[in-house]
Amino acid sequence: MGRPPCCDKIGVKKGPWTPEEDIMLVSYIQENGAGNWRAVPTNTGLLRCSKSCRLRWTNYLRPGIKRGNFSDHEEKMIIHLQALLGNRWAAIASYLPQRTDNDIKNHWNTHLKKKLKKQLQTDPNLKDDSFIASDKGQWERTLQTDIHMARKALCEALSLDKPTTTTTTDTTTITTTTTTTTSSDHDHHQQELLLMKPSNVDHQNGCYSYTAKPSVIPQQKQPSSYASSTENISRLLEGWMMSSTKNPEISSNQTNSETTRCSFNNKTAESSSSEGSSSAPFEQSFESLLIGFDSSTTATTTTRTTNTATTTMTTSSSVVQLFQDECKPDFEITMPSVAAAPLMLLEKWLFDEGAVQDHEDSLEISLEGTPELF
DNA sequence: AAACCTAACAACCGCCACGAG
DNA sequence: TCTCGTGGCGGTTGTTAGGTT
Secondary structure, three states: OOOOOOOOOOOOOOOOOOHHHHHHHHHHHHHHOOOOOOHHHHHHOOOOOHHHHHHHHHHHHOOOOOOOOOOHHHHHHHHHHHHHHOOOHHHHHOOOOOOOHHHHHHHHHHHHHHHHHHHHHHOOOOOHHHHHHHHHHHHHHHHHHHHHHHHHHHHHHHHOOOOEEEEEOOOOEEEEEOOOOOHHHHHHHHHHHHHEEEEEEEOOOOEEEEEEOOOOOOOOOOHHHHHHHHHHHHHHHHHHHHHHOOOHHHHOOOOOHHHHHHHHHHHHHHHOOOOOOOOOHHHHHHHHHHOOOOHHHHOOOOOOOHHHHHOOOOOOHHHHHHHHHHHHHHHOOOOOOOOHHHHHHHHHHHHOHHHHHHHHHHHHHHOOOOHHHO
């Protein structure tokens, strides 16, 4: 007897998600946070497998996901990381925080693999191994250096009581604290980290800022942690509008709800640029869904003091959990162990503009044989 | 205009790791 | 230590849009 399926196969819907389903899922996660996927279908009424809900969230609806064309830099990153890590897409995706592993995997399979294959065919002298090996050496050396730096930083963090490092990058702006291993410090910093929440989300540039909120954190759910999903909802509704004209399932229902859908779509479409207002009931219900989305998206700077964090120890666990769940996939801000610290630095190094630039130089060297790839 | 082909991407499936009891 | 539930991950398939014949 094998393990029972994660969900009852009977009555479970498969195939593409409809906007209605997306909205149900999003609103549920907004209310309850991501996690306990098993309960999601039950609590939302979605006729979907819990795993399907999780995948839909992580691969499509999750805040901060960048879609569309991969930049040259991203492609280079993927190629090199793939050479180093193999098909460990999740690991590769951790270096491209705005991309999902699925997205990277698809891009690799549909674009990059062919590019490389073509390149290898046109230039048989270009051996994959040598290509990887030379670069790998550079990476490993840099990794060693970073581990050393990380250890040093850790030592400093342990010796100083105000461990604060600021990471500012071109693609990601994170203000965080150095994680430590001593119990008190660790807990303290963990709590500081957990109290930070996305205060500024710039999807255009993929820029996040995290700000420790003052002590006023309600006992109940914190919808604002879904603040960055406005674009996602807007996007899915755009898809809704498009698909509604051809999706029989939806178009068949296009009767009285069509107008409200249109107006909501307009609203969400413009919501990214301005604060509009409309009286459509459907829209209002969505507005309430989006409310809490945060006012802070207009903030442009990140400010954070140690005081604010230390005075907010009464945070409800749900909030903490919610934020953990929201952020972990993107930035791994909460470091469960000291072992993650070097990784953090490595990530910092990877995304640091200067470092990337420097590193790109080395990439250029190692990619000299494949200039036409890019 | 229709049939066919291909690329792109969303979603599914099965396996595995991990934590709780 | 074992079992079970859950979530993560990678491989694969299915669907659809766009291009070509």
